[in-house]
Amino acid sequence: MGDRAKNGQSVRYHQSGRERSIIHMVDPDLGIEPEIMGSLVYCIHFKDGCRWMDELKKLKGHLNTCKYDAIPCTSQCGAMIPKLMMEDHLMYTCPNRRLKCELCGREVTAEVFEDHMATCQYEPVHCENKCGCKIQRRFISTHRQKECTKRLVACRFCNKEFVYDTLQLHSSKCPRYLVLCPNRCDSSKIARENLEFHLKECPSLIMCCGFKEMGCKFKGPRFAMEQHMETAGKAHLLLMCGVVSHQQHQISNLCSALSSLAVNTSGVLVWRIADYSQKLAEAKTKESYELSSSPFYTSQYGYKLMATLFPNGNGAGEGTHLSVYIRILPGEYDPLLPWPFSHTVSFTLYDQANSPAKATNIVESFVPDPSWENFQRPSKEPNALGFGFPCFVSHEMLKKRNFVKDNTIYIKIRVDPSKIIAV
Numbered sequence: 001m002g003d004r005a006k007n008g009q010s011v012r013y014h015q016s017g018r019e020r021s022i023i024h025m026v027d028p029d030l031g032i033e034p035e036i037m038g039s040l041v042y043c044i045h046f047k048d049g050c051r052w053m054d055e056l057k058k059l060k061g062h063l064n065t066c067k068y069d070a071i072p073c074t075s076q077c078g079a080m081i082p083k084l085m086m087e088d089h090l091m092y093t094c095p096n097r098r099l100k101c102e103l104c105g106r107e108v109t110a111e112v113f114e115d116h117m118a119t120c121q122y123e124p125v126h127c128e129n130k131c132g133c134k135i136q137r138r139f140i141s142t143h144r145q146k147e148c149t150k151r152l153v154a155c156r157f158c159n160k161e162f163v164y165d166t167l168q169l170h171s172s173k174c175p176r177y178l179v180l181c182p183n184r185c186d187s188s189k190i191a192r193e194n195l196e197f198h199l200k201e202c203p204s205l206i207m208c209c210g211f212k213e214m215g216c217k218f219k220g221p222r223f224a225m226e227q228h229m230e231t232a233g234k235a236h237l238l239l240m241c242g243v244v245s246h247q248q249h250q251i252s253n254l255c256s257a258l259s260s261l262a263v264n265t266s267g268v269l270v271w272r273i274a275d276y277s278q279k280l281a282e283a284k285t286k287e288s289y290e291l292s293s294s295p296f297y298t299s300q301y302g303y304k305l306m307a308t309l310f311p312n313g314n315g316a317g318e319g320t321h322l323s324v325y326i327r328i329l330p331g332e333y334d335p336l337l338p339w340p341f342s343h344t345v346s347f348t349l350y351d352q353a354n355s356p357a358k359a360t361n362i363v364e365s366f367v368p369d370p371s372w373e374n375f376q377r378p379s380k381e382p383n384a385l386g387f388g389f390p391c392f393v394s395h396e397m398l399k400k401r402n403f404v405k406d407n408t409i410y411i412k413i414r415v416d417p418s419k420i421i422a423v
C-alpha cells in the first residue's frame, strides 16, 4: 500500500483507528460522508517527508501551504505554487497572466499592465494646458500643437508669444499690426504704431486751405494743395485785402472806444504845462503860438471842451499877459444837450507853495452870455477862438510867488452847471 497517482485521481491514505483503508477521491468536496470528513489522515506527501496529520476536512487547507505539494507555475513566472492554488494563481496573481486593456483592446501581461495603463494611447487624458479638453493620449500632442486654445502662439506681427485665445484681443492692440491708411492713400499697409506719424504726412489727407481764416473754402488732399496755392494766388490776395480793411475798421473802432474810455468826463481839468520858459520863449518868436489841452467832458454825456493857452498873450494881453480860453468842441452828445452852453467856467492858476495853506491861487470865472455866438452848438469844424481871459495873469505876476516852479505851471479849468462863480 502507499500513495500513487492513478489516471489523475488522487489516492489518499485513510487511517481509522489501527486500520488503514484507501479512499479514492475525485473531489474532496463531493460525496464524502461527514463522519469520514472527521477521520484522521496524513498529508498526501507523507512519503516525501510531510508529517502533517489531521482531520480529512482540514487536508485541503493544509495542502495550500504544504511545501511538498508545490510545483512551478505553469505560466513560467518562476513561482512555486501549491497545485490546488494553481488555478487561482494563474487567474489572479501570476505576473505572466494575460490581461486585456479595456481602452485599446490589447492583451498584456499583468506585470506590465500598470505601465500600459499609464501610457495607453487610447486613454482620455486632460490637456496639461488646462484648456478643459479631455482627449485620447494619442491625439494630445497634435491637440497641444494645433488645436489647444491655451497653446502659446507667436503674434505674426510683433513675434511676441500669447496664449491662443488672447491673440485676437492682442491683435486689436498690437502696435505692429498692419492697418490700411484711413485716407486710402497709395501707401501699403502701415504698422499701427506708425499710423499717427503717417497721417501727418499722408498725401491723401484732406486739408483746408491755409487761407481758410481769410475766407477760402478750398478743401482737398495734401498733394493738391501746392497747385491750389499757385492757382488761387490772386483770389487769396483779394481775400487778404478784405480782411485787412475789415481789421483796419475794427482797429479804428477799438481806438475810439479806447480813447472814450480814457477821456476825462469830470468837468474839471488840471492842466500841467511843463518847460514853461521854453514855451514862453517860443511864443515870443512865433505869432499866435498857442497851447491846447486834451479835450474833456462836463459829464459822461455832456459838452466836449478844450482849453487853450497863449504864453505870450493874445488880443488885449499880447506881449504882457498869459491868456487862457475855453473852446467848445463838437461832441458826440451835442444833439441831446441844451444850447446855448451856459455852464460856469473858472480858471485857476496854482501857487505851488510848499504848504497849500500858504498858497494864493489866481482864479477867474465867467458865466457865459447866451447871446454870444461862441456858446451856440459848434459846427463840425470849429474855428472859434473860444471865450476866456486875454489878461489872465501878467508876466510880472507870474514871476512872483510859486506860480512857476520847476519850470512848470498848473492851471485848473472847472466847468460847472451851477451859476455860482467858483473861487
Ligand SMILES: [Zn+2]
Pocket (backbone or CB within 6 Å): 043, 044, 045, 050, 051, 052, 062, 063, 066, 067, 068, 069
Ligand atoms: Zn503536506
Ligand SMILES: [Zn+2]
Pocket (backbone or CB within 6 Å): 073, 074, 075, 076, 077, 078, 079, 089, 090, 093, 094, 095, 096
Ligand atoms: Zn505564475
Ligand SMILES: [Zn+2]
Pocket (backbone or CB within 6 Å): 101, 102, 103, 104, 105, 106, 116, 120, 121, 122
Ligand atoms: Zn490600452
Ligand SMILES: [Zn+2]
Pocket (backbone or CB within 6 Å): 127, 128, 129, 130, 131, 132, 133, 143, 144, 147, 148, 149, 150
Ligand atoms: Zn488643450
Ligand SMILES: [Zn+2]
Pocket (backbone or CB within 6 Å): 155, 156, 157, 158, 159, 160, 170, 171, 174, 175, 176, 177
Ligand atoms: Zn503683436
Ligand SMILES: [Zn+2]
Pocket (backbone or CB within 6 Å): 181, 182, 183, 184, 185, 186, 187, 198, 199, 202, 203, 204, 205
Ligand atoms: Zn495715407
Ligand SMILES: [Zn+2]
Pocket (backbone or CB within 6 Å): 209, 210, 211, 212, 216, 217, 218, 228, 232, 236
Ligand atoms: Zn485757398
